């Protein structure tokens with residue numbers, strides 16, 4: 001089989017803080033194939049954005065990659081210089097950040113920002129670039145794109161700004177798109193449009209996508225596989241329908257149960273009791289054990305690695321075959 | 329002189345505002361009452377360009393004549409496509425934008441009558457807003473504990489430093505963070521954690537009315553459930569009133585008592601949540617509900633809302649939804665529909681008024 005477009009092996013990210021070193025990502029490995037969409041979900045603060053930032057080389061200091069390797073298209077990219085990485089970021093990796101305002105310059109019009117970005121990545125006339133920019137705005141569903149070309153970011157609604165950021169990420173036809181909550185600020189109909197766009201890119205251009213979102217509906221519809229993160233590690237990873245319909249890890253089970261639905265109104269939404277541990281204070285054994293309804297002795301002592309179950313993998317002792325065998 | 333202004337300058341005795349509030353309570357008047365609210369943005373090119381290039385003056389009617397009430401202790405939700413004007417309504421309601429037309433009354437007080445900062449402050453404390461963009465609304469140079477304590481200090485709700493600290497710690501715990509998180513700066517938090525900080529700050533001044541613009545869309549579903557349950561508990565305990573903006577229709581369905589569906593700056597359908605979701609009538613509401621992604625992939629095809637979102641600067645004639653509506657006819661293209669009430673649901677649609685479109689009960693979504 002061909003090598004994956006992106007491979008992340010044993011990634012470890014640390015933040016030195018006033019209260020000692022905080023391990024934001026701990027020994028995490030996964031890959032994304034060409035044309036594949038990997039959904040990433042998990043507890044708020046689990047490390048989804050930091051994982052994305054590590055891949056594009058934009059970790060905020062003092063955060064740093066303290067271990068592991070990242071390869072893109074066969075090239076190792078976690079140890080490149082800032083300048084080398086900057087070139088790759090523009091051309092090969094397109095990033096859509098969680099926070100649309102920081103990716104847009106408030107002083108320049110939307111149109112100008114798109115045109116400049118297009119011109120830095122490909123050689124064409126200004127008029128061509130302008131045409132391409134308008135096309136991109138239409139693709140991401142900005143109404144009357146031509147007329148709103150000269151608007152400033154603050155003149156757009158939250159969702160419209162988010163779509164401009166998506167357009168910016170697509171300027172250079174990247175091989176990998178890291179989309180961090182790209183549809184969070186968007187209503188369902190625009191969401192559908194953006195999802196259709198991401199799908200077309202992956203199918204027709206073979207673009208690989210890492211899609212971070214809290215919206216399981218979006219994941220169900222878009223992703224091929226899904227990774228579930230908890231406290232800086234992968235709790236579960238597997239084909240999307242399997243993870244949604246037959247979640248293995250008790251955290252994933254809780255997460256799926258918390259999704260509100262339309263059809264039977266309930267007084268209180270279902271929640272997982274307790275909070276994710278602070279990263280400087282992760283319990284020994286399985287990080288989920290204080291909140292896990294299925295925890296047993298071993299969970300409080302030994303940390304589980306990913307264990308294959310069905311066609312997924314889950315970091316949970318419930319699926320340790322040895323234990324089953326020993327019991328039989 | 330407006331009555332609320334008199335209230336502020338009045339010394340002893342019962343102020344006009346207190347009287348107003350009492351009458352409001354007695355008559356069960358809604359806490360929030362919005363009538364004919366409009367807000368226009370001038371998006372023309374600068375004067376010089378207009379003169380030189382002959383560019384026309386361009387007005388964007390972000391909100392164009394909206395009326396709704398929110399009873400005390402209830403939740404009203406606004407839904408609708410991106411750019412339809414939800415945040416603009418929110419900003420008018422909390423007084424960040426001055427309406428181009430219409431009135432906003434909070435607890436019987438006309439917002440437009442409050443002129444000076446001194447008049448506005450007492451009302452300000454009673455309402456808080458959670459912004460759509462948590463990054464922009466948190467001061468990056470302040471520690472989180474100071475950010476949360478700010479409304480308490482600004483409104484002099486507490487003066488004892490120990491008491492303030494205890495309150496901040498309590499708020500941090502309520503939103504699922506820990507007191508130790510108080511010493512950190514906003515950039516040290518993830519997106520969802522920052523949103524929780526802004527929720528804690530909004531709750532700090534014990535507001536009676538909270539405007540929440542996408543309060544939980546940055547949160548994972550489990551933390552979202554925690555926050556929404558907390559907001560519900562507070563509502564029950566303290567009788568809080570909420571204006572909720574969310575694109576997540578499942579959240580709205582479970583959380584709001586009433587829903588208003590907006591399209592291009594207007595309300596096209598509004599009413600009790602269950603009635604509206606159970607049998608949507610307006611063609612736009614139906615499209616919106618059909619566009620919800622399906623988790624079970626149960627075969628119900630997700631129907632994307634058809635057609636282009638129109639240009640708000642140059643909206644279509646008549647019913648602005650007509651270019652995308654399967655039921656549009658000549659009258660729809662000509663005449664803007666009036667709001668009518670059918671079975672307690674307020675609707676603006678010729679097709680429904682003429683009996684051409686019947687409500688359809690939705691199957692289990």
Ligand SMILES: Nc1ncnc2c1ncn2[C@@H]1O[C@H](COP(=O)(O)OP(=O)(O)OP(=O)(O)O)[C@@H](O)[C@H]1O
Nearest residue numbers: 024044045046047048049050516517518519520521
């Ligand atoms: N600059 C920093 N200094 C210290 N800790 C940080 C910093 N940036 C992030 N963290 C911590 O790293 C952890 C992972 O953050 P990350 O932003 O990756 O979370 P996330 O999974 O994207 O969450 P969300 O869904 O809320 O966006 C968080 O617990 C956060 O507190």
Ligand SMILES: Nc1ncnc2c1ncn2[C@@H]1O[C@H](COP(=O)(O)OP(=O)(O)OP(=O)(O)O)[C@@H](O)[C@H]1O
Nearest residue numbers: 155156157158159369390410411412413414415416
């Ligand atoms: N400061 C401004 N100047 C000019 N136009 C504006 C301004 N703020 C908003 N608009 C326009 O007003 C319309 C409504 O914007 P608003 O932010 O209220 O939408 P929204 O319904 O909250 O959308 P979203 O769901 O994307 O947040 C949009 O067309 C937007 O471009």
Ligand code: SF4
Nearest residue numbers: 286289292299316317
């Ligand atoms: S390893 Fe134990 S504590 Fe962790 S998720 Fe599995 S059963 Fe629960």
Ligand code: SF4
Nearest residue numbers: 647653660677678679
């Ligand atoms: S008024 Fe006419 S165009 Fe508008 S929603 Fe009703 S039927 Fe459709």
Ligand SMILES: [Mg+2]
Nearest residue numbers: 049098518519
């Ligand atoms: Mg994040």
Ligand SMILES: [Mg+2]
Nearest residue numbers: 157158415460
């Ligand atoms: Mg908005």
